[in-house]
Amino acid sequence: MPIYEFKCRKCGHKFEELRLSSAGFKGIACPKCGGKQVEKEMSSFAASVPASAPAPSCGRTPPPGGCGGGMCGMH
Numbered sequence: 001m002p003i004y005e006f007k008c009r010k011c012g013h014k015f016e017e018l019r020l021s022s023a024g025f026k027g028i029a030c031p032k033c034g035g036k037q038v039e040k041e042m043s044s045f046a047a048s049v050p051a052s053a054p055a056p057s058c059g060r061t062p063p064p065g066g067c068g069g070g071m072c073g074m075h
Contacts, residue, residue, distance in 0.1 A: 005043045010035030 002021060007014045008030035015031055029036050 005041040006038040009037040
């Protein structure tokens, strides 16, 4: 089940919620103020790199989670 990120338009609180994509996004309320005007935020994701993976082409040590085509922020 995917985790979606939301932001409350009433109080600005950001929160996450497990939600089936087929369930839609109706009926979501802010856990802080109870506001029902929430907007879905853009989410980032984490990827893991196997220990046997080659070093990144930049030659620097990537942060936890690895480097994926410049996504590590070290380029």
